Structures are given as structure tokens and as C-alpha cells.
Amino acid sequence: MKPPPTDRTNGRAAPAARRRRPTIVDVAAAAGVSKSLVSLALRGDDGVNAATRARILAVADELGYRSNVLARGLVQGRTMILGVLLTDLANPYHTEVVAGVEDTADANGFTVLLAHGRRDRRRLEQQLDALLQLNVDGVVVISSWLEPQALTDAARRAPVVVVGRPPRQPAGVDTVANDDAAGAAAAVDHLARLGHERIAHLAGTARPASRARSDGYRATMRRLGLTHHTAVVEIGDASRHRAQAAAELLSGGTPTAVFAVNDMAALAVLDQAHAMGIAVPERLSVTGYDNTVLAETVRPRLTSVDQPRTVMGRLAVDMLLERFSGRTADRREVLAPDLVIRDSTASAPRR
Amino acid sequence: MKPPPTDRTNGRAAPAARRRRPTIVDVAAAAGVSKSLVSLALRGDDGVNAATRARILAVADELGYRSNVLARGLVQGRTMILGVLLTDLANPYHTEVVAGVEDTADANGFTVLLAHGRRDRRRLEQQLDALLQLNVDGVVVISSWLEPQALTDAARRAPVVVVGRPPRQPAGVDTVANDDAAGAAAAVDHLARLGHERIAHLAGTARPASRARSDGYRATMRRLGLTHHTAVVEIGDASRHRAQAAAELLSGGTPTAVFAVNDMAALAVLDQAHAMGIAVPERLSVTGYDNTVLAETVRPRLTSVDQPRTVMGRLAVDMLLERFSGRTADRREVLAPDLVIRDSTASAPRR
DNA sequence: CTGTTAGCGCATTCAT
């Protein structure tokens, strides 16, 4: 805890001559009217003399006056700010949801501010709290790391929508998720239609979304009568683990196709296949999940399950707006994902 | 502009039973003391009876009391919040700088909030304004898009540090940048040492950083006496442009090496080389710039110039702290980049 | 139609 900022705007000339932004009183003084009148004029109230209003607007413009959100929030009880809390800035999945959030927020006159949890639950809670303290009107949580209790608590202070798949459904908060089971089914069905039978699965960590995808994989394999599904390997976050898991997967059972839990995992499979001299897609088909930029970047371009991220972000804000208008019942939305077929999948090799 | 939130905490039972967070008065009431005493106790003032303090702390803890940043900011003139303004959330370069900012902010008890410009100058200005309205104590701008005037104006309200290379040095704000010319020289020198002579360059848009790199490239080629530097192609942001530019570059002059302005451009070269059946690095060496995750993702792994992003972020906050302690002179810091050699560069092919 | 006045919210700091 270092020495905090000392500068005060009042008092004698501060070092850097910090300038107060013009307030409504400055405008009032410059225009020679009361600040109430300025307020009315600025908000287009009818009861203001046209000439006076013109003068006020001119002065305000000249001074570069802009009303202060927080001050207005103080009296109106709303700030027109929406907070977005996300686990991991570096995760492109998250940032695309943010784009959707921004779209709808913009269209409705809201400003969006972001808080970053750095993949740390404690920090996520702190940041959520920080947003709430700013009196944001609502929060979109792009994370499945928070305890249901923390979310429910937060929702008592402002409407909260979770984008993703929290471990348990928290009371009082809305959720938007994609149908992981359906996505897994789409990928596996696609591979099966291409004639693959030995379809292996590279599974993720214990996160709910990963589990749902693995469950979907197993269910689909069962439905297809494919008992020979080679292996399910738990992988960690470290890329070394992924590589190791991928190596293990390709060595045992000699699969002709792999359904990876996400694009990063799929990339590990691609790399491992390359190292082992297995041609993709000729001898091995690979599918990812999330359709991140990665999928369009690696060679061969990755077939991947696409979550409608932008739509999810938009929907999240829509749900916030509904809460603002009085909805009290929780709403959970599950969106259908979409398989994007690229170059990493092809017909199964003949024996 | 949709109907804004209507809920007020006061009045009769609001639909969702929105709960006020406990304030210092609640704690005072529950502990049977005045709020002044609570304030003193919480901040460890000596003049508080030990037993009383213990009771107050216990009550505060039980109620889950946490002081409100904004209210404290009101009276103290500082909020202990730092704002980060960035051009593009999806740009991993930016997010790594953020990590550095967060490191140092954390260590000094500051909270970090992010505002996103969506690659739009107007929006960047709005977001900068939004941060300032929150009374953040300082702002780190990770962008070179803002007009110097906008930055200077902002700096009158709170200290501002720009990470990156603004077109002109704005008065009153500090800057942290990497030495693009030196980075370019490191890359070209590396290629020259490997025996390359026909070293082409894939240039970027008109952004200052890109220009500095191109200048560095040309200067180094001249210094090395390599007049035969094939071509400089202007590329746009669209990936199609990049591909086209890369194709053009590899067709004319048959270079044996390419210094690309950034990793994305290098990736385009890699892809194009692959399409044309040119083996990398056997027949063509490629270097990138920025050392993004991309560099460690593509095959072959990309040799790239690394900017010390985390350090830059940390330094930015250090500079903010200096301003808080009274520094008034502008400070501009230029950090040395570092060439990271991977698999995409090798000795020049024999004729 | 215009101007004045009193809070909105909360924590700190000064007098007592």
C-alpha cells in the first residue's frame, strides 16, 4: 500500500494545474441563469424560453460541458452503466461475448465497463463488488467460477446475468448458455457420418461445460452403437499436459477421429499428430469446440462447434433490460450451437 | 434509448427485494456506537478502547460491511481505482499489458477497471470520459489512436500514461513504448547473420509503430549494404489483404527471408508459403513482431520480436504513482525489445 | 416561465 494520490483540486494551485471539468453551475454562471434552468434546457424540457435555451446550449457546448453520470445516478438511482465481469481477458471466447453485450448496451444508451478476474475466484468476487459499488445498473458475468451464493448476493444489489454454465443454478440470477450436449452430439454425428468408428475424446477439466460436453460425447457414442470409443483423458490447463494427453490418446486404440473438448485441446491433437507423422485429415480427423480465432488460424483449419457468442452477449443485456422493466422470475436460456466444418475433418481412412 | 431501470431501494417492497448493502450507520447502530467511532476503529485509530474496537470489528464482519469506494472517494478526493482504456480487447498484446498494470496496481492497493474502445476513436474518447467521470485516480491508455489533444485534456483531470506509440507526443501525459527501430534491426540482423540477403518486408498500415518498424528495416538493410531488399507492401487490416500482400511479396524478387511487421502478417506469409509449396524454414525464413500467443501456436513456431509487455504495464502504473506523489515533468520511456528465436528462421538456402 | 432550495448516497473529519 504505497502513498496514495495527494492532489486535491481545491486549495492553491496544484502542481499539474488539474482542471475541474465544467459543472452545471459553471454553465449556469456563464449563461447567467440558474442551474435548474440549465438542467431543464439540457434535457429538452418544454417550459424553457427558446432563446434562453439556445443560449444555454451554446454556452454548454462552448464550455464542453457534459453531465456527470455518477452525480445523476446519485439522484436518479440509476447510472446507465452496465458492468461486465470476466474470468479471463485473454480468452477470445469471452471477448466475443463482450462484443454482443456492447452492441445491445450501446443501442440502449448504456455504457459498458469491464472488470477482470484473472482466473481467480477471490478476485472475481472483489471485482464484482467493485462494479456494484459503482452503482452499475446491472452486471453480466462471463464466468462459471463464482459461487451461486456470491451471485445471488450480488443480484440483490443489481440484476445479474451469467453467461456460461454455473455449477448450480443460482437463485435470483438469469443465465445464458449454449447446449454443450447438443454441440458434442453435432460433432460426433458429423464424424460418424464420415464413416469414423474409433472416435476418441480429449476431455477437459472439471468445469461444468467440459463435463457436459463429455457427457454428450458418451451419450452420442452410445446412441450410435459405437462402443469402441477409445479413451477419455483428463487434461489440465498447462499446455504440456495437453500435449501429453494428446500423445496418450493417439497412441492407445489408434482412433481415426478425435472430438476435442475445445479448440486449444484440438490444437494439441493437431500438433501431436504432426509430430507422430499422422496426416490430418487424411488419416485423422479432428474437431474442436468454441470456434475461436484459433480454428481459423491453424493448419489445417479446424472444424469446430460454434457457440453463438455475440448473440449470447446481446441476449444477456436483453435480459438485464427485462429486469429493469420489472421482471422478477428467473430466466434461463440455452442456445443451440452450430458445427462449422473446415479442413480438419474428412472421410474415415479405409482399413 | 429504452426505458431505464426504475427500481428504487426506498419506497415499499421492491419486486426483487433489492437489499441495501450495510453502511457504516448500520454497523454503528448494531454496535451501539456512533458512526465516527466505527470509522476510527475500522481504520485502526489508536484512540479507540480495545474492547470497543473488538466489538465493532466483530459486528462489521458479521454484517459483511465493506466501506464504499465512491463515498470514501468523495471525501478523500481519491478512489483507489485505476482505469485502463484499450483499443481492442481481442488483441492479446493489449491484454498482456493489462496483466502488468494489474500486477502493480494490486501491489499498491488499487482496483483496476477496464474500458473498451472497439477500434473506434470516438468510442475511445467516450470511454476515456466515462472513466474520468468515475473519478479514477489515473488512467493507462493502451492505444495509439487518441488525439494528443484528447489525451492532454484528460491528463488535466487525472494522470494519464499512454502505452504504445502515439503519433505525436502529447503534453502532460507520460508514455511507455518499445523501441520499434531496434526491434526491426534485431530481426533483420538475425536474418543477415543466417546468410540471408534477399530479405523482404511485409509492412503494416500507417500506424506509427508500423512505420517505425519499416523505417528500422530500411535503415538496417542500408547499414548492412543489402540494396536488394525486395518489396514493401502496404497491407490493410483485412486478412484477405494480408494474404494478397504476402502472395505478391513471395512472387516478386524471390526473397529467402521475410521480416513481417507483426505476427498476424507473418502468419499470412507462412500460409502463403505453404500454399506455394515453399518450405519454411528450409527455403524461406520468416520473422514476426510482438511475440503473441500466435507465435507459439503456428507451425513452425514463429521467431518474433518480443515487447516486454508485462513490464510496460507495470512501468505505466509506476509512472502513475509518481504523478500521485507530485512529479510534474513528463516522462517518456522507451524499452528495448527482445528477439525470440524459434523454428521459422534458419540459414539461407545455398543457391 | 424562471429561480431557489433541499436533498440523493456514504464515509471522513472537525468541532465539541
Added chain:
DNA sequence: ATGAATGCGCTAACAG
């Protein structure tokens, strides 16, 4: 150890 005053900028209610 306490009440009252204070910081901020705005809007709403009311008086002129």
C-alpha cells in the same frame, strides 16, 4: 467518544 458539517454534481419540488 460523539454529533454536525463536508465533500461531489445533479435533479425534483416548490416558490416566485
